[in-house]
Amino acid sequence: MKKLVYCDETTDIVGPGIEMVDTLSPGGKFIVRTNPGCWGNMITPSIKSWHEVGRPVAIEDAEVGDAVAIKIDKINVLSRATSSGTDAAQGEYFKSDPGIDSFCPNCGTKNPDTYIKGTGEEAIKCQNCDSPVVPFTMPHGYTMYFDNKREFGITVDENISQEIAEKANEYSNLTSAGMQHSINVFAKHDMPGVPARVIPMIGNIGTVPAMDMPSSHNAGDFAQFLLGAEHEYACSEKDLNNRSDAHMDVNEVREGAVIIAPVKVKGAGVYVGDVHAMQGDGEIAGHTTDIAAEVEITIDLIKNLNNLGPIILPNLEDLTPLTKPYTEEENKRINETAQSIGLSYVEREMYPIQMIGSGADLNSAAADGLKKLAKLLDYPLDEVKNRVTVNGDICIGRAPGIVNITILTPISKLKEINLAEIVKNHYTEK
Known part of the structure; x- marks a missing residue:
């Protein structure tokens, strides 16, 4: 089996029905090239999740009841700028969940393919009828530019946010195989001139759940939105026990930390996504500075731990x-x-x-x-x-x-x- 696996493929759904990118030997390294989480996905109606994450890797000999110890060796920030802010779901564009079952109210297409025309919140257009499709708006938001060393970011003004919006994908550094539009196209500039330290952390890292679900909803709070939903990922209270709680948004999950994640399916299925440039405890705005990144992790196998949820060993x-x-x-x-x-x-x-x-x-x-x-x-x-x-x-x-x-x-x-x-x-x- 391999001691090194590289992945730049993404998926919006995680679970036993999603093909693993490869199989890694315990003690091996997994390098993942991720696209941003949250906002870019939330404005891309064809994505059935609030995240696109790296495709999972199987771990040799991992069985249900085991655990995998994931050491975060390196987080390399790749985005030059990102946008974020508070969200407001637009009810006319979805049935149960704006990040899963959105549709075009003009032509009725479910999860329509879209394209970008111009900048701003109505720049996302339905491929079928050219109408704006906006499942989420951003009531208060900002665009943040990072210094060359990725040591700090500064929120920018209207003119600079517009320049970034016109080259949105380039500043986000999206992969060619990625699914999302860049949120930079919104050109948000509601609080210019605010500096922040870059302390990268990973919002969604761990093992796949025991049932297929949107990657963003693999957590006890977000999974509540699946209860009684009208889409194909609806589930019951009992089904929630299948989650692995990989979507943690805990800011201690950064370089040097170890995550001991429960194995819910044969092979474990370790995946990485939703990297943040910085985040305060609570992520109280609902969203933070989602970035593209290259993440290097080392994965070991712990037999028969039977932990019911992720365990973190912080720095x-x-x-x-x-x-x-x-x-x-x-x-x-x-x-x-x-x-x-x-x-x-x-x-x-x-x-x-x-x-x-x-x-x-x-x-x-x-x-x-x-x-x-x-x-x-x-x-x-x-x-x-x-x-x-x-x-x-x-x-x-x-x-x-x-x-x-x-x-x-x-x-x-x-x-x-x-x-x-x-x-x-x-x-x-x-």
Whole structure:
């Protein structure tokens, strides 16, 4: 089997019905050339998802119940500019979901092919009748230009946004095989002159779900839109258990981090997409700076972990003070204190893991993540709550319903579940 696979093919749907691009040996590298997520796809009616992502790769010997450890080695930002902002769905252009079952209200064509004529929100035209097809508008938006080193971006004014819109695909750096229009064509300029640091992260990375679904809806919050829908990807509450929660939008998922993703189908089907130039916790505008990128990851196989959702090992600098591993000096003082009061047992070596929780809202997501942690670590739920309170935290990945729950975990417990080596090495290797 191969130790290196390159992919520049994209798909809007993920699941067992989607052909894998190739098969990779455990320990091998997967390099993915991605197009932007969200906005470009949202204004392209032929795409049946809010994302186009890289086609998945199969991992040799991966079976349902296993996990894959995905180390993010490199994120290379390729876009020179991007546009984003808040969204407003336009009801006359879709039935159930503006990103899945849009149609042209003039000629009635479902998911019509479209072309670009001019710039602005009505530049997307139906190939069949030449009428504008606009499932989403952007009530407040911006165009951001990146410096040559991709270290920061600056939002631009009307004149510059228009120049970028006229060469929209070039500034987005879309692949020739991609499906989406560039969102730069909107020429948005509502908040010029705002600088932002480029800290690239990946919004949609993990394994394919156990049923075919739009890649953007492979998460407990977005999947709510599939319940009772009128399109072919409609599902029931029970069907939601097939998701793998790869669409996390957790900003700790960046270079150096590890994602331990559950295997839901034979071969796992690891995929990457929706790279962001930067994103604050919560992605509260609903969307951020979607970019084209080349992502390099290393994928290892963990047998029989049976994790119910993604586990993240963040970079040390991304951890809050309560959740960082204890230093040698701290452990010395902890031991001295325990001895001074005659306490015979103290957890002397602890490392943080993050569990993703997802649901219809943030309370549901927190409950989901806590239950998954309790099952993984074989702790009572109340003990998980106490541990997360005194040496953990719950952070918002994405509103309305993704959280990442960090818990300092004793090395003895990590050994029980066969995660001690990968977790300890992540936080101790230089």
